[in-house]
Amino acid sequence: MGSVTAVNFEQQNxxxxxARLSLFKGASEETIAxxxxxxxxxxxxxxxxxFMQEDPAEWFYVxxxxxxxxxxxxxxxxxxVIDMATRGELVGETAIFEDGLHSYCAAAAExxxxxxxxxxxxxxxxxxxxxxxxxxxxxMSRHRKRQSREIESLTLQNASQRIGCxxxxxxxxxxxxxxDLKLPYDKSLIAARLGMKSETFSRALNKLREETNIEVKGxxxxxxxxxVISTYSCSACSNEFPCSDLQTNK
Amino acid sequence: MGSVTAVNFEQQNxxxxxARLSLFKGASEETIAxxxxxxxxxxxxxxxxxFMQEDPAEWFYVxxxxxxxxxxxxxxxxxxVIDMATRGELVGETAIFEDGLHSYCAAAAExxxxxxxxxxxxxxxxxxxxxxxxxxxxxMSRHRKRQSREIESLTLQNASQRIGCxxxxxxxxxxxxxxDLKLPYDKSLIAARLGMKSETFSRALNKLREETNIEVKGxxxxxxxxxVISTYSCSACSNEFPCSDLQTNK
Numbered sequence: 001m002g003s004v005t006a007v008n009f010e011q012q013n014x015x016x017x018x019a020r021l022s023l024f025k026g027a028s029e030e031t032i033a034x035x036x037x038x039x040x041x042x043x044x045x046x047x048x049x050x051f052m053q054e055d056p057a058e059w060f061y062v063x064x065x066x067x068x069x070x071x072x073x074x075x076x077x078x079x080x081v082i083d084m085a086t087r088g089e090l091v092g093e094t095a096i097f098e099d100g101l102h103s104y105c106a107a108a109a110e111x112x113x114x115x116x117x118x119x120x121x122x123x124x125x126x127x128x129x130x131x132x133x134x135x136x137x138x139x140m141s142r143h144r145k146r147q148s149r150e151i152e153s154l155t156l157q158n159a160s161q162r163i164g165c166x167x168x169x170x171x172x173x174x175x176x177x178x179x180d181l182k183l184p185y186d187k188s189l190i191a192a193r194l195g196m197k198s199e200t201f202s203r204a205l206n207k208l209r210e211e212t213n214i215e216v217k218g219x220x221x222x223x224x225x226x227x228v229i230s231t232y233s234c235s236a237c238s239n240e241f242p243c244s245d246l247q248t249n250k
Numbered sequence: 251m252g253s254v255t256a257v258n259f260e261q262q263n264x265x266x267x268x269a270r271l272s273l274f275k276g277a278s279e280e281t282i283a284x285x286x287x288x289x290x291x292x293x294x295x296x297x298x299x300x301f302m303q304e305d306p307a308e309w310f311y312v313x314x315x316x317x318x319x320x321x322x323x324x325x326x327x328x329x330x331v332i333d334m335a336t337r338g339e340l341v342g343e344t345a346i347f348e349d350g351l352h353s354y355c356a357a358a359a360e361x362x363x364x365x366x367x368x369x370x371x372x373x374x375x376x377x378x379x380x381x382x383x384x385x386x387x388x389x390m391s392r393h394r395k396r397q398s399r400e401i402e403s404l405t406l407q408n409a410s411q412r413i414g415c416x417x418x419x420x421x422x423x424x425x426x427x428x429x430d431l432k433l434p435y436d437k438s439l440i441a442a443r444l445g446m447k448s449e450t451f452s453r454a455l456n457k458l459r460e461e462t463n464i465e466v467k468g469x470x471x472x473x474x475x476x477x478v479i480s481t482y483s484c485s486a487c488s489n490e491f492p493c494s495d496l497q498t499n500k
Contacts, residue, residue, distance in 0.1 A: 053488065072402055072488035080402040080488065097391035104398065126387070133383040137376070140390045141347035147397040148354065152322055152330035154404040155445035195405035238303065238322035238330065 014039055017115060021062060023090065023139065026131025035125070039117040044108035050091065052105045057095030059116040063087050066112030067185050072104050081192040084109070084185070090139065096123040109185050145245050149237075154195060157236045159204035160211065162194050164233035167214075167221060173242035179223045186219070208232075264289055267365060271312060273340065273389065276381025285375070289367040294358035300341065302355045307345030309366040313337050316362030317435050322354050331442040334359070334435070340389065346373040359435050395495050399487075404445060407486045409454030410461065412444050414483035417464075417471060423492035429473045436469070458482075 015036040018024055024032055041064075044050065050061060053072060061068075063085050070083040070091065082104060085091050095102050096119055125132040153162055171179050183190065191201035208214065212229045215222040223229060230241045239245065265286040268274055274282055291314075294300065300311060303322060311318075313335050320333040320341065332354060335341050345352050346369055375382040403412055421429050433440065441451035458464065462479045465472040473479060480491045489495065 072398075074406055074486050074488045076485045078406050078486065080405045082398050082401050094391050094394060097388050098395065103395055127380070127384065130377070130380055130383060133380065133387060134377065137383060137387055137390065138347050140387065140394060141344050144344060144390060144394060144397065145348065145353055147394065147401065148322075148332045151332050151397065151400055151404065151445075154401065155330045156324055156328050195401075235326045236324050236328065238324045 014041075014115070017062070017064075018117070023093075023135045024125070024132065025135060027125055027129055031121075031125045031129060031132070035117050035121045038121060039115055042114050042116050044112040044114070046108055046110050048108050048112075050106040050108070050114065051102045053102060055102050057092055057100050057102050057119045060093040060095070060119050060122055061091040061106075062115040062117065063089045063091060064113040064115055067109040068106050068112055068114070069109045069189065070104050070106050079192065080195075081189070084189075084193055086184070092119075093122060093136070094140070095119060096126065109189055142245070149239065149245060152238060157233065159194075159196055159200055160208040161233040161236050162196075163190075163201070163204055163208050164212065164229045165237065166190060166194060167223065168226065168229055168233060168241070169243060169246065171223070171226060173226070173246070175226055179226060181221045181223060183219045183221060264291075264365070267312070267314075268367070273343075273385045274375070274382065275385060277375055277379055281371075281375045281379060281382070285367050285371045288371060289365055292364050292366050294362045294364070296358055296360050298358050298362075300356040300358070300364065301352045303352060305352050307342055307350050307352050307369045310343040310345070310369050310372055311341040311356075312365040312367065313339045313341060314363040314365055317359040318356050318362055318364070319359045319439065320354050320356050329442065330445075331439070334439075334443055336434070342369075343372060343386070344390070345369060346376065359439055392495070399489065399495060402488060407483065409444075409446055409450055410458040411483040411486050412446075413440075413451070413454055413458050414462065414479045415487065416440060416444060417473065418476065418479055418483060418491070419493060419496065421473070421476060423476070423496070425476055429476060431471045431473060433469045433471065 015033060018036040018039065019032050024035070044066075050068060051057070065087055068085045068091055069081055070085060071079050071081045073079055085106075091106050091114070092102055100119070126136055127133075153165060157165060167181060170184055171181055187201065188198055191198050194201070196204065205216065209216065211232050213224050214229070234241045265283060268286040268289065269282050274285070294316075300318060301307070301309075315337055318335045318341055319331055320335060321329050321331045323329055335356075341356050341364070342352055350369070376386055377383075403415060407415060417431060420434055421431055437451065438448055441448050444451070446454065455466065458479075459466065461482050463474050464479070484491045
């Protein structure tokens, strides 16, 4: 962590934030107070790391704003983006089950604010308080479903369909009319998140443009019809549209 | 389930099997007894379904022998194999967190024996007994790690490297000399499991043969050197060889 700015909780409304986390609904007041008292707010600039793979997991993180990239690096030096996390999501919380080591790297994809909380207190709360264990189970189950969907998408959708799917998952899926979608992060990161080289991404985006009449203007995608993209992308997916697994804006 | 053969537990050693499951280590004797008393052994022939996507999850399953294919179907009629389960693994246990519905299909890939146990009793045990909740958390955490590895592999490894990786993960990784590996299930299913069309699989297998001097004879792969495949496949992976996440033979 080194140079990042950490601010103790007293200066901000930490107990309130901790109490509102679905992870700690049903936890004892004592647990919430001790976790809030030990936590800190951290601001990161683009590129700064929250932690590296194999680092001892002293903290876990609650995303407050911005996007964090979760990734792993191969011996070849290539990078696999395994997830992107944003407001309301937890990062690094499962290390308490993995010998206390992080199994991936996490770095800020832009200016990011997180709340860091001690892993040791999470571990204690999970062990001592049934409601916390159950909340963590529910969260991991949702995550598992999302990962299965992702494996399916990598297996069955072509590159253009995957981009269409990404756009749909970032739209308000109840819109019927045209939508202007601001891309959540830059195109090179979207390509990496979708497991594509940048040339593949450009070609696939062009094809999607031809198939669905979308217009890309800088970081805004003008979508004339959500239905047309859905017809194109969702035919190669086992979920119905709107996506039932969407709990957050991803 | 319809026509499958179900045998009540009394005829076999059900309480012993349930008590040995890591999920129920630390559960009360009463819980183990009630689960064992309600469970049944089921035999399936190749192709028979354990359950379909969106089925109400009356049961969850403990694999005793054979391989079960977990998959989802798209509107186009394509099939994504999201996992394969074998001896010692649980199937369908997470439905208790998903409105009680299975989020994928499960079907026997060959002759299969499973033990089926009531989901309602699992849900009760998870809610009432902390050790069961913690054991399920540990199991889901291992599964999450495996899925992340899979997403990484689909993103970064080429088709030949993925086949090499599959072979390595089914070998005894502590062997140094040549190994004759019996493929766990047939090649078309391996191709589907790796997210490849059969033509892609054939081409990629040929390339792997040239790169690593393996010989494929029916369902046996003769591997002259595990080190050579590892050098070829693991360079595009963030894990070290031997694979640290291997808990079972997958």
